[in-house]
Amino acid sequence: xxxxxxxxxxxxxxxxxxxxxxxxxxxxxxxxxxxxxxxxxxxxxxxxxxxxxxxxxxxxxxxxxxxxxxxxxxxxxxxxxxxxxxxxxxxxxxxxxxxxxxxxxxxxxxxxxxxxxxxxxxxxxxxxxxxxxxxxxxxxxxxxxxxxxxxxxxxxxxxxxxxxxxxxxx
Amino acid sequence: xxxxxxxxxxxxxxxxxxxxxxxxxxxxxxxxxxxxxxxxxxxxxxxxxxxxxxxxxxxxxxxxxxxxxxxxxxxxxxxxxxxxxxxxxxxxxxxxxxxxxxxxxxxxxxxxxxxxxxxxxxxxxxxxxxxxxxxxxxxxxxxxxxxxxxxxxxxxxxxxxxxxxxxxxx
Amino acid sequence: xxxxxxxxxxxxxxxxxxxxxxxxxxxxxxxxxxxxxxxxxxxxxxxxxxxxxxxxxxxxxxxxxxxxxxxxxxxxxxxxxxxxxxxxxxxxxxxxxxxxxxxxxxxxxxxxxxxxxxxxxxxxxxxxxxxxxxxxxxxxxxxxxxxxxxxxxxxxxxxxxxxxxxxxxx
Amino acid sequence: xxxxxxxxxxxxxxxxxxxxxxxxxxxxxxxxxxxxxxxxxxxxxxxxxxxxxxxxxxxxxxxxxxxxxxxxxxxxxxxxxxxxxxxxxxxxxxxxxxxxxxxxxxxxxxxxxxxxxxxxxxxxxxxxxxxxxxxxxxxxxxxxxxxxxxxxxxxxxxxxxxxxxxxxxx
DNA sequence: TTTT
DNA sequence: TTTT
Numbered sequence: 001x002x003x004x005x006x007x008x009x010x011x012x013x014x015x016x017x018x019x020x021x022x023x024x025x026x027x028x029x030x031x032x033x034x035x036x037x038x039x040x041x042x043x044x045x046x047x048x049x050x051x052x053x054x055x056x057x058x059x060x061x062x063x064x065x066x067x068x069x070x071x072x073x074x075x076x077x078x079x080x081x082x083x084x085x086x087x088x089x090x091x092x093x094x095x096x097x098x099x100x101x102x103x104x105x106x107x108x109x110x111x112x113x114x115x116x117x118x119x120x121x122x123x124x125x126x127x128x129x130x131x132x133x134x135x136x137x138x139x140x141x142x143x144x145x146x147x148x149x150x151x152x153x154x155x156x157x158x159x160x161x162x163x164x165x166x167x168x169x170x
Numbered sequence: 171x172x173x174x175x176x177x178x179x180x181x182x183x184x185x186x187x188x189x190x191x192x193x194x195x196x197x198x199x200x201x202x203x204x205x206x207x208x209x210x211x212x213x214x215x216x217x218x219x220x221x222x223x224x225x226x227x228x229x230x231x232x233x234x235x236x237x238x239x240x241x242x243x244x245x246x247x248x249x250x251x252x253x254x255x256x257x258x259x260x261x262x263x264x265x266x267x268x269x270x271x272x273x274x275x276x277x278x279x280x281x282x283x284x285x286x287x288x289x290x291x292x293x294x295x296x297x298x299x300x301x302x303x304x305x306x307x308x309x310x311x312x313x314x315x316x317x318x319x320x321x322x323x324x325x326x327x328x329x330x331x332x333x334x335x336x337x338x339x340x
Numbered sequence: 341x342x343x344x345x346x347x348x349x350x351x352x353x354x355x356x357x358x359x360x361x362x363x364x365x366x367x368x369x370x371x372x373x374x375x376x377x378x379x380x381x382x383x384x385x386x387x388x389x390x391x392x393x394x395x396x397x398x399x400x401x402x403x404x405x406x407x408x409x410x411x412x413x414x415x416x417x418x419x420x421x422x423x424x425x426x427x428x429x430x431x432x433x434x435x436x437x438x439x440x441x442x443x444x445x446x447x448x449x450x451x452x453x454x455x456x457x458x459x460x461x462x463x464x465x466x467x468x469x470x471x472x473x474x475x476x477x478x479x480x481x482x483x484x485x486x487x488x489x490x491x492x493x494x495x496x497x498x499x500x501x502x503x504x505x506x507x508x509x510x
Numbered sequence: 511x512x513x514x515x516x517x518x519x520x521x522x523x524x525x526x527x528x529x530x531x532x533x534x535x536x537x538x539x540x541x542x543x544x545x546x547x548x549x550x551x552x553x554x555x556x557x558x559x560x561x562x563x564x565x566x567x568x569x570x571x572x573x574x575x576x577x578x579x580x581x582x583x584x585x586x587x588x589x590x591x592x593x594x595x596x597x598x599x600x601x602x603x604x605x606x607x608x609x610x611x612x613x614x615x616x617x618x619x620x621x622x623x624x625x626x627x628x629x630x631x632x633x634x635x636x637x638x639x640x641x642x643x644x645x646x647x648x649x650x651x652x653x654x655x656x657x658x659x660x661x662x663x664x665x666x667x668x669x670x671x672x673x674x675x676x677x678x679x680x
Numbered sequence: 681t682t683t684t
Numbered sequence: 685t686t687t688t
Contacts, residue, residue, distance in 0.1 A: 004376040173688075564685090
């Protein structure tokens with residue numbers, strides 16, 4: 001029985017690169033931590049408080065590969081997904097629970113190096129800032145990266161039977 | 171180029187039944203109005219104000235057929251979608267614009283007649299309340315209706331390459 | 341540093357009544373579990389799978405009191421909030437983590453008993469279904485309950501400096 | 511009576527600076543257009559299609575002033591709000607309707623000039639890119655800008671009776 | 681135009 | 685009308 005909604009929407013910075021795990025049969029998942037922040041002033045003490053919240057993001061298959069390829073540690077990203085609690089057993093045999101965000105959609109918010117937008121760190125030698133190596137060639141990796149959300153939109157549209165859209169990320 | 175988000179989430183009551191439009195080639199769309207309300211007290215006058223906002227919902231293909239079949243005037247529903255402005259020309263030749271919510275996901279919140287839940291209007295003769303005729307048979311239409319969100323979730327999951335889910339609404 | 345978003349939106353059924361905790365100084369919090377469901381068919385096995393996800397909802401102060409008063413076990417509710425991981429120590433001195441949804445907005449989706457809507461379980465003796473005792477009087481508790489979302493909208497509006505709205509839940 | 515939800519969430523680029531309008535009594539509103547994009551490939555024609563959707567954003571009072579001060583044409587921003595249709599009469603006396611997004615929360619996604627983040631266009635002479643004049647002083651305007659979402663979160667928290675948070679944007 |  |  002449903003009639004329910006389970007939705008998470010996050011904008012944050014990745015705390016690490018995407019760690020991939022490949023299954024037999026061709027499926028794969030990627031995991032990475034995402035940080036969101038809140039700032040407020042404690043009224044009682046007048047003190048400024050800054051909190052970081054960490055979220056465990058899980059992406060699957062094609063989406064995981066796109067994230068693995070284009071998301072690097074520190075990037076800003078929009079993540080949409082579902083909350084899911086995963087049960088596991090620690091080394092002492094104790095049952096433990098981890099809450100994960102099963103990603104269903106995402107949009108990169110850090111412009112790719114070399115994109116030259118007013119938002120980008122484009123101008124010069126951004127690869128020196130620790131960006132992951134991006135493949136070069138006729139297709140601008142920044143543009144490719146920028147298109148990934150379109151892909152997600154596309155897939156989501158297909159989910160409602162929209163016909164005139166494609167199946168491919170790029 | 172994207173990196174953008176265009177999302178609408180509504181919970182409201184339908185103001186009319188779903189009006190279907192079938193295209194050659196097999197595609198179809200359904201349209202219906204959705205009402206949301208807000209209540210507040212005008213601070214200056216102390217007067218209680220109640221506002222109704224009307225939204226133009228557009229659903230496509232399989233989703234449209236499900237809505238047409240199970241959503242009746244007055245039902246409560248959760249709608250997720252994208253904002254889209256459609257341009258048209260009125261009978262005086264003037265350009266006009268209509269903002270629509272292109273539905274990408276939905277969940278029925280009015281329990282189907284006969285569902286017998288604590289939330290439902292189940293107990294007796296609810297068809298006398300003007301509910302649309304529901305097909306009868308071994309499958310409970312209420313349950314079918316309840317599953318439609320699952321279908322949407324399923325489709326959305328597939329959009330990210332999730333393998334172990336199905337393609338069918340029911 | 342922010343520029344981040346941490347948002348959860350849930351529609352589900354409460355798994356228990358709201359448990360209140362009052363602090364010295366007048367603050368209070370309420371907690372309750374919320375269930376969301378997903379249904380899909382495992383493609384490999386063809387088996388129908390139904391999953392229930394449980395969420396720990398935390399509400400504060402006035403909102404907690406409203407929930408405590410009008411939300412009963414089994415009710416359907418829309419919850420909006422933030423994800424927050426709370427650290428605690430179990431009886432063996434081990435550090436444990438619990439993810440909670442810190443509620444910032446909510447809307448009751450189960451009509452109050454006696455509301456007599458097509459959606460309600462109004463017709464007869466619904467109190468026998470274990471509904472909490474609602475105070476009686478000139479004001480319909482069902483209406484009061486329905487208004488709580490308006491209150492939240494109102495508060496949210498004020499957060500942006502909207503002047504012509506009120507401060508009170510009802 | 512409510513029990514409804516009216517929520518819009520957008521990430522897009524502003525198409526113009528914020529236009530302020532001040533009312534007697536001290537209230538004010540700001541308006542600006544926001545663009546979101548979608549990209550897909552038309553399956554029938556194989557053609558890549560790019561659509562831009564324009565949204566009319568309306569912000570009020572303190573939030574309007576913050577946007578007016580820190581948001582410049584072309585900036586990327588997250589906007590949360592409510593859909594509202596405004597009726598007006600055109601110069602021919604015809605009734606017209608405009609759909610607006612009444613902003614209730616926002617987060618700047620374009621780093622301020624001089625922020626020096628890997629995402630920023632910081633390095634050199636960004637004011638030549640048409641950035642609005644930012645006040646200088648001991649407080650980094652970029653940081654101030656970054657804090658505005660915190661302020662919104664704060665206000666939203668207060669809406670639920672959260673006590674230990676402040677009232678001030680910065 | 682219309683829902684609760 | 686306009687952003688990337």
